[in-house]
Amino acid sequence: MSFRRYTPLFLLAFLASFTPSVWAAGAHLDLTNSVVGFAAIAIFILAYTLVMLEEKLHLRKSKPVLVGAGLIWILIGSFYVSENIPHVTEEAFRHNLLEFAELMLFLLVAMTYINALEERRVFDALRAWMIRKGFNYKNLFWITGFLSFFISPIADNLTTALLMCAVVMKVAEGDKPFINLSCINIVIAANAGGAFSPFGDITTLMVWQAGMVTFGEFLVLFIPSLANFLVPAAIMSFYVENKQPTAAYEEVELKRGALRILSLFLFTVATAVACHSFLHLPPVLGMMMGLGYLQFFGYFLRVTLPGSLARKKALAEQQGDKERLARLGSVVPFDVFSKVSRAEWDTLLFFYGIVMCVGGLGFLGYLSLMSEVLYGGWSTTTANVFLGVISAVIDNIPVMFAVLTMQPEMSHGQWLLITLTAGVGGSLLSIGSAAGVALMGQARGYYTFFGHLKWTPVIALGYAASIALHLWLNAELF
Numbered sequence: 015m016s017f018r019r020y021t022p023l024f025l026l027a028f029l030a031s032f033t034p035s036v037w038a039a040g041a042h043l044d045l046t047n048s049v050v051g052f053a054a055i056a057i058f059i060l061a062y063t064l065v066m067l068e069e070k071l072h073l074r075k076s077k078p079v080l081v082g083a084g085l086i087w088i089l090i091g092s093f094y095v096s097e098n099i100p101h102v103t104e105e106a107f108r109h110n111l112l113e114f115a116e117l118m119l120f121l122l123v124a125m126t127y128i129n130a131l132e133e134r135r136v137f138d139a140l141r142a143w144m145i146r147k148g149f150n151y152k153n154l155f156w157i158t159g160f161l162s163f164f165i166s167p168i169a170d171n172l173t174t175a176l177l178m179c180a181v182v183m184k185v186a187e188g189d190k191p192f193i194n195l196s197c198i199n200i201v202i203a204a205n206a207g208g209a210f211s212p213f214g215d216i217t218t219l220m221v222w223q224a225g226m227v228t229f230g231e232f233l234v235l236f237i238p239s240l241a242n243f244l245v246p247a248a249i250m251s252f253y254v255e256n257k258q259p260t261a262a263y264e265e266v267e268l269k270r271g272a273l274r275i276l277s278l279f280l281f282t283v284a285t286a287v288a289c290h291s292f293l294h295l296p297p298v299l300g301m302m303m304g305l306g307y308l309q310f311f312g313y314f315l316r317v318t319l320p321g322s323l324a325r326k327k328a329l330a331e332q333q334g335d336k337e338r339l340a341r342l343g344s345v346v347p348f349d350v351f352s353k354v355s356r357a358e359w360d361t362l363l364f365f366y367g368i369v370m371c372v373g374g375l376g377f378l379g380y381l382s383l384m385s386e387v388l389y390g391g392w393s394t395t396t397a398n399v400f401l402g403v404i405s406a407v408i409d410n411i412p413v414m415f416a417v418l419t420m421q422p423e424m425s426h427g428q429w430l431l432i433t434l435t436a437g438v439g440g441s442l443l444s445i446g447s448a449a450g451v452a453l454m455g456q457a458r459g460y461y462t463f464f465g466h467l468k469w470t471p472v473i474a475l476g477y478a479a480s481i482a483l484h485l486w487l488n489a490e491l492f
Contacts, residue, residue, distance in 0.1 A: 402435025
């Protein structure tokens with residue numbers, strides 16, 4: 015993990031070694047070779063080092079970046095006040111804040127729906143179905159992989175990975191080799207599935223909201239993403255034992271309204287896509303409207319709950335089902351705001367901190383330098399492939415936000431390439447994506463950094479195959 019910890023230092027020190035271009039356009043100063051610039055870099059490195067040490071320090075990753083973002087912008091603001099041009103920093107900060115606000119509200123609605131579906135036991139029912147079918151280990155390996163690949167474009171890669179890991183942990187309890195292989199497969203599949211949908215990962219959402227790729231254009235990444243999953247999965251499957259799990263069968267009853275909430279979620283996604291594609295309005299408008307759908311349905315569930323309970327209790331008494339009577343006695347009304355409160359606030363606040371930190375470094379001029387080094391000195395394809403590998407070490411959110419802020423001159427095919435590489439590059443290491451980090455916590459002792467690292471060469475084959483397929487199949491976009 016030491017490589018990941020110090021990579022921001024290497025990159026920023028490398029960038030800082032270049033001579034700045036004295037003044038940027040207008041009143042926007044280039045401070046890349048100033049005390050303010052170096053201090054901002056030091057703050058960012060310190061904050062990100064604390065993020066990397068999250069597991070050891072038990073310090074939530076949002077805390078250091080929130081403080082770091084504040085300190086960076088205070089430094090910038092102080093300097094611009096001394097130059098008597100404070101309005102420049104105010105406008106820049108508001109611009110970054112608006113970008114974050116749109117993405118945050120979008121993610122908040124998606125997380126609320128996912129929490130509602132989880133509370134209505136939709137995911138529990140899926141897990142129970144897989145156990146009931148009595149699949150062997152090889153079946154389970156492929157089924158959880160394909161489900162991860164096809165669910166993550168809608169439910170996001172993190173949620174999907176956690177769900178599938180819960181299935182594997184339940185079915186193959188105590189079998190460390192199988193759980194480790196399955197978790198690696200799930201992380202790869204969830205990240206690959208998330209790469210061909212704006213809803214599959216924060217980075218793809220950022221690219222879509224920025225207008226670099228339209229909703230339909232993400233689909234051209236389907237085959238490259240599928241190859242990214244299938245190549246390592248096919249090799250790893252030879253090492254899966256062909257034996258039967260011993261998990262006990264579990265009966266799961268969906269809570270009232272579960273499938274209707276799933277339908278509302280899909281309708282919400284459709285509303286967001288329509289707003290963006292046909293009306294050229296931000297997708298967040300459709301998502302916030304979708305939150306209204308859920309609130310109205312929550313109201314319907316509350317007002318009709320007494321009548322529904324009375325009918326179910328009468329039926330349970332008639333059938334003599336005491337267990338169901340006990341369950342019905344503990345039913346509580348559906349509350350939308352409790353689902354909002356259960357959103358991943360640490361992730362959302364971490365996202366805010368990263369956006370503001372990177373935005374501040376960009377305002378100082380470091381992203382222009384990075385763009386000059388990567389996209390000026392290297393070929394665009396090489397730069398985008400390299401950034402995909404770096405995303406496995408640093409994290410794909412700051413990498414993608416940096417690219418979007420730099421706005422290098424690239425063809426449509428190259429924007430799709432950086433979307434693909436930033437999305438699937440994180441699979442190279444267990445710490446390279448939110449899905450991998452989350453599974454290391456959920457399957458502690460079974461899925462580990464070194465257990466994943468052992469398969470990195472195989473995963474790299476999938477990474478290379480996905481890039482080659484994109485360059486070949488979508489050559490007309492370059």
